[in-house]
Amino acid sequence: MLGNETVKGLLVTRANWGTLVAALAVLVVFYLFVQFLIGAGRLVPALYASTLLGFSAYALAYMVSLKAVAGTLEEMNAGTLEQMHLSPLPSWALSLGRLAAAVIEAVGLTALVGAGLILVLGIDISYRLDALVPLTLTILDVAGFGLLLGALAIRVASIGAILHVMQAVVLLLNGSFVPVSLFPSWLQVVSRLLPTTLGVEVGRRILLQGWSLSAVWSDHSLLWLLIHSSVMLVLGALLYQRSILRALHEGRLGPR
Amino acid sequence: MAIVERRTVQGQPVASRIPAIAIEGLTKIYGRDLRAVDGIHLQVPAGQVFGLLGPNGAGKTTTIKLLCGLVSPSAGSAALRGFDIRQQRSSAVMHLGAVLEGGRNVYWSLSAWQNLLYFGRLKGLSGGEIKPRAERLLRDLGLWSVRHAQVGGFSRGMQQKVAIASALITDPPILLLDEPTIGLDVEAARTVKDWIVSLAQEQRKTIVLTTHQLNLAQELSDRVAIMRAGRIVADMPVLDLLRRFKQDRYRIVLATQSELPGIELPAGATVGHEDGATVITSPSLQSRQLYALLARLNEAGLPLRSVSPVEPDLEDVFLELVRGGTANV
Numbered sequence: 001m002l003g004n005e006t007v008k009g010l011l012v013t014r015a016n017w018g019t020l021v022a023a024l025a026v027l028v029v030f031y032l033f034v035q036f037l038i039g040a041g042r043l044v045p046a047l048y049a050s051t052l053l054g055f056s057a058y059a060l061a062y063m064v065s066l067k068a069v070a071g072t073l074e075e076m077n078a079g080t081l082e083q084m085h086l087s088p089l090p091s092w093a094l095s096l097g098r099l100a101a102a103v104i105e106a107v108g109l110t111a112l113v114g115a116g117l118i119l120v121l122g123i124d125i126s127y128r129l130d131a132l133v134p135l136t137l138t139i140l141d142v143a144g145f146g147l148l149l150g151a152l153a154i155r156v157a158s159i160g161a162i163l164h165v166m167q168a169v170v171l172l173l174n175g176s177f178v179p180v181s182l183f184p185s186w187l188q189v190v191s192r193l194l195p196t197t198l199g200v201e202v203g204r205r206i207l208l209q210g211w212s213l214s215a216v217w218s219d220h221s222l223l224w225l226l227i228h229s230s231v232m233l234v235l236g237a238l239l240y241q242r243s244i245l246r247a248l249h250e251g252r253l254g255p256r
Numbered sequence: 257m258a259i260v261e262r263r264t265v266q267g268q269p270v271a272s273r274i275p276a277i278a279i280e281g282l283t284k285i286y287g288r289d290l291r292a293v294d295g296i297h298l299q300v301p302a303g304q305v306f307g308l309l310g311p312n313g314a315g316k317t318t319t320i321k322l323l324c325g326l327v328s329p330s331a332g333s334a335a336l337r338g339f340d341i342r343q344q345r346s347s348a349v350m351h352l353g354a355v356l357e358g359g360r361n362v363y364w365s366l367s368a369w370q371n372l373l374y375f376g377r378l379k380g381l382s383g384g385e386i387k388p389r390a391e392r393l394l395r396d397l398g399l400w401s402v403r404h405a406q407v408g409g410f411s412r413g414m415q416q417k418v419a420i421a422s423a424l425i426t427d428p429p430i431l432l433l434d435e436p437t438i439g440l441d442v443e444a445a446r447t448v449k450d451w452i453v454s455l456a457q458e459q460r461k462t463i464v465l466t467t468h469q470l471n472l473a474q475e476l477s478d479r480v481a482i483m484r485a486g487r488i489v490a491d492m493p494v495l496d497l498l499r500r501f502k503q504d505r506y507r508i509v510l511a512t513q514s515e516l517p518g519i520e521l522p523a524g525a526t527v528g529h530e531d532g533a534t535v536i537t538s539p540s541l542q543s544r545q546l547y548a549l550l551a552r553l554n555e556a557g558l559p560l561r562s563v564s565p566v567e568p569d570l571e572d573v574f575l576e577l578v579r580g581g582t583a584n585v
Binding site: 077080 | 321375422
């Protein structure tokens with residue numbers, strides 16, 4: 001099931017490769033543009049590693065949420081979401097398959113953008129296996145975020161505006177370009193409620209400051225990330241499934 | 257409903273004796289009081305082509321989606337080959353393929369081949385099971401040579417063929433086709449129609465067909481039901497329905513072209529001219545009235561060429577029923 005959905009997702013993406021290349025190019029240019037802004041008109045290599053971690057997390061959230069919303073809407077309008085639900089599989093398994101495909105695709109594309117920037121800009125990051133833990137939790141966090149927006153896409157007509165606002169808020173507040181510690185305390189709380197913020201903080205501590213897993217566990221940052229990701233994923237899954245079941249009840253899974 | 261779980265009766269599987277589709281009191285209420293489907297009862301035996309007709313908003317598409325399990329009923333039940341679509345959904349949908357109205361039904365950015373592989377796997381088939389079926393379907397539909405091209409680049413008729421092929425990839429015994437020829441040009445519609453005939457006659461599929469094209473329904477269906485305001489107002493074999501609504505209307509052809517001056521015609525009669533002849537189409541007449549009319553024409557010296565009864569078509573029946581002129585039949 002997961003393989004079938006993933007293969008389909010990748011084939012659809014490959015068929016739209018022109019759009020994909022343009023989207024990746026925009027992300028790269030956007031990253032460089034913001035570097036100029038925070039460097040007061042010049043590129044500051046010392047900021048590359050830190051900002052790339054935050055920006056990669058944003059790019060992941062951007063792609064997963066876009067896939068969750070635009071993909072869901074497109075499938076509804078094309079009637080393929082209804083066809084999908086003519087499968088003998090339970091609807092939660094179908095939703096899981098779609099989510100897994102979106103996440104695998106987004107992780108792959110984010111890795112492509114990150115690797116490209118690392119190579120082109122010569123960014124120096126010390127790769128440590130410990131980082132896989134916050135990376136995995138951040139991916140789950142973003143998956144939950146995608147499910148929440150996907151649930152809204154099924155129910156709310158103006159989901160496009162909501163999606164853009166949420167993506168912009170994540171970019172501005174997840175610490176990609178301005179450390180969260182510089183925000184007013186109330187804004188720090190808000191930013192840490194958003195997906196990716198806690199993951200970026202833990203990731204930076206491990207990859208850039210050399211902290212161990214036990215150290216990020218001891219200062220509770222990893223614990224908070226674990227809680228955040230778990231809540232986001234469970235909440236997203238419950239709401240998405242509820243939206244699907246309600247749409248099935250009301251016959252709104254098809255073209256609008 | 258556990259009918260299929262019982263093994264055999266006199267050596268025959270019980271499943272073969274149960275209707276392909278059984279609907280009992282099926283009702284769907286949207287919001288507080290919009291009754292899209294209002295307590296319908298139907299049984300469609302295996303191998304029958306069943307036309308579901310009705311004006312826009314009559315409840316046809318909702319009925320189809322209820323049968324697919326894509327809409328939850330407010331009351332009543334629907335079963336496919338004995339499997340309740342709500343209680344035994346995964347078994348029920350394995351007997352079903354559907355092409356739904358209003359959507360593409362398949363992925364236009366994928367090829368026909370990729371679509372069939374995807375939908376086959378979605379229904380639990382292995383690649384080894386899917387490939388020969390996909391090849392046969394694509395060859396039968398004349399799409400084999402373009403199987404690797406994106407469906408988005410196909411003509412509308414070819415896209416619809418891919419949608420039908422995808423619905424058939426598991427070789428389901430029941431096929432639901434919601435407006436299968438809508439938006440197709442004449443040639444594409446003919447191809448799809450021929451394919452439906454082939455599925456019904458050669459493969460003995462049970463087909464439920466909704467359409468606005470009454471000639472299509474008349475041509476393809478063994479039996480039709482006409483829906484109005486969520487209810488079934490007629491349900492019987494096409495020929496019986498036409499017979500039931502047959503009226504004593506006559507087509508009287510005179511061998512000369514005339515405006516029939518001074519001839520008293522029954523109210524509602526129409527007069528036209530065809531190839532130098534005069535054609536009178538009468539309303540429903542009793543024999544006595546018909547003979548009186550023929551006598552008047554004879555007295556006026558108008559040569560009679562032929563008199564024949566007017567056979568109603570499904571459109572006449574449909575219009576009479578949906579306009580509410582007749583009680584349920």
